[in-house]
Amino acid sequence: MHERTSATGSREPDAPVLEVTDLAVEFMTRSGPIRVVEEVAFRVRPGEIVGLVGESGSGKTVTMMSVLRLVPPPGRITAGRIIVDGTDVRSLSRDGMRGLRGSAVALIPPDATAALNPVVKVGDQVMEGVRSHRPQVSEAEARTLALEMFRRVGLPRPEQRLRRYPHELSGGMQQRVLIASALQMAPRLILADEPTTALDVTIQAQILRLLLAVRDEFGTAILFVTHDLAAVAEICDRVLVMYSGRLVESAPVADLFGQPLHPYTRALMASIPPLSADPPDRLQTVAGAPPEPGSWPEGCRFAPRCDLRTQLGGPDVCTTSQPPLVEVRPGHHAACHFATSEAGVRAATDLAATVEEAEAVVLPESVQPGGAA
Template sequence: MSTAPTSGDPYLVVDDLTVRFPTADGLVQAVTGLSYQVELGKTLGIVGESGSGKSVSSMAVLGLHDRRSAQISGSIKVAGTEVVGLSEGRMRELRGNAVAMIFQDALASLHPFYKIGAQLAEAYRTHHPKATKKEARSRALEMLERVGIPQPDKRIDQYPHQFSGGMRQRAMIAMGLINDPSLLIADEPTTALDVTVQAQILDLLQDLQQEFNSAIIIITHDLGVVAEMADDVLVMYAGRAVEYGSAKEVLTRPEMPYTWGLLSSVPDVAADTNARMIPIPGAPPSLLDPPSGCPFHPRCAHREKVPGDLCRTELPELLPAVHGEGHLKRCHLADPEAVFAAEVLPEIAPEMVEEKR
């Protein structure tokens, strides 16, 4: 029998999670040795380039990988219940009830042949089998109204293609929250939306989190979203955690060159119009054959600062950073904070350097 976490205990605990996918070309090492946790009322931002393992790890939390092919090891505990190895029937009870997910493409996630209200009602009746159709419809109407859908009594009988992109995303949020889950995973919830609608969706998630005291994992490429929403940040690269800590620490005192690269790639609207972004050189590695040593070393501009051939031959451990309690980084640099302050910060935030002077 699982035990629900008490106040202050993490609702989700992921420990040494590894996910592999056998293919005709070899074994895809999608996630390796990943550990993190999320408390109720808190938001974790997971960031990284495409293919870094963000969505794969989160889908493992919901048990969405094909059990016949995916090789999953480690531990995932939701409210004290071990998910890895859990029966499909028990997993269905948790999925949508204790933990729910908002997928990246709302139009592809909603069934085109069924009305929005019918899909919401079905999600509700799946976990409330004694509820009547009238009760389920009433709950669907309530959720559409709660997420800010205009004229919900009319919209409930419309199809997904009759909704705008922002409204479809709101409908997906309504579906995710219709059973009051304690953990909500939002996979790129603002992708392909204009900036005004993005802000509305993020405000909606924050308001609903305060109302339900839910834990949120937000998967995104957008560090601006992370800065606005997240309490903690997990940076992933090549299926591994390369930096982890509070959002303030990771975004203002990053100690992993890959995180520096992500920050350098963000456009600054206040900067000189002639200024250019500084992209991360090269491309993400193939997870069929990840690089030896530090997975980021082929693209890292600072590997020459590490003595010998350590970056190429030895995988750095995820160790405490110089500053910040709970701030972890995976890097061989002896003093990454000094390198960041001297070489990276003047390029991405010269005004901060001037202030320090």
């Protein structure tokens, strides 16, 4: 089994739990490999919640699944280093990898209903996780641990819930079961893949608060993959924005919403419907569609949809050279040739005001994490 240092282990306490460097993922097709993720690099520190946002097909889920080396076929990690808690994931054996999955790194999948085995009681499903990783744990000990975790994630009457089949629980409760299952091995990192998309809005809020509580209580770092910027604003410390397989912006959450430096990030934010009394006649969208992997344009991949570029009169540099992700301000990285241009800064400041207003009403304060879903 995979050995790992505990939170207070010999390594320096602030060493990142996840460090991804120069990650590239390709899908092997008959007409050759297609790159879906490239040059992705980021870190997640202990206890940090990092949001990874982008449209469908931007490569965010592929990036996240790379950490577990579970990119669905025909996808393959072709370059880069992935270090989880000091362990180089790409060099692990099959068994070593299995020891890491569900133990040091736990996954919370998007659709709890589909992720649970329909013909096995949820208690048994949670218990089989511990028993798979630690065969010496007795059935009774595993049950005690599962009960404890059910309590911690706010499942009412946990003894009864253990004996329920998945279809006998609501969607919110199913998601709590998965979170309990993820927590029982005390992972250093949780990968949460759109953990709230399949849920009602009020339940979404409860689950988000639960994730926050999990971080605060267990000190677990969370990589939170979502396309829901409101959820990001609510729980994340830092945000990574992906577009067409590359990171285009990375910043602490306050900085990102305070001054979004990349035109794509701004377009995403502008498409959040305002929560003012008068709904707009038309919802704002990011114009155009993201390019298909394999047919990415030369230069900046967002250039064809970029309104900043239009404002600037279509400078050639956008379509000839790929902008690197550079630190524009302390801790705030962006991949745009004109991140600090006058027009760009103006757009960022204008938008920030609207977003601040939206953020304030995202979650009603009355929703508490411990409540029944």
